[in-house]
Amino acid sequence: MNTPPVQMPIPVAAALEAADAGNVEDFLAAFAEDAAVDDWGREFRGRDAIRAWSDAEFIGKEVSLRVTGVRSEGGTTTVSAQVGGKGFNGPSDFTFTVAGEHVTLMRITG
Template sequence: MTAPEPLPIPVAAALEAAGAGNTEDFLAAFAADGAVDDWGRVFRGHDAIREWSDAEFIGKQVTLRVTGTRTEDATTTVSAVVGGNGFNGPSDFAFTVAGNRITLMRITG
């Protein structure tokens, strides 16, 4: 059995920050004009991402149990079981990375 490939540093940092409830470190993983696409609702820039996260992600004490990862070109998709006080269930998080920052985190089923 082969070990999974390591996650890109900003993706690993964002996941770790979310699990620790650390909004500042979560935001630091994103480019200044980065975005979160939560099932078609797009939140662009750190202020908008913070508002979304406070209401629906870190602010809901999100937990993520990673069940798989895959990388294709600049996009790494993390499959996880989401827990906490908001949405609960399986989701995919597709992270697009440029340089050392996330430019897009797209959440799908």
């Protein structure tokens, strides 16, 4: 993962770096116990559900992420990235909500 000059919140950077490295455990550790991933409108709540989703569609598909931009607005951080791997390939936006030291929501859109 290439890190842009704009600072990301630590849990966001940790989640993206872990995903890009293929490290499921560190990826999950970045999320709160009751966090959710919203993948184009499909919601996966809790670390077990996030793990199952990631195994099938994200880290399990050898995702790679090349960050192309970062912006913050209100309580969210949106990371634009070029996604590669054996699943979806193309540009995506990952919008994160963070509480304390953990991601509470990661929403994936185009």
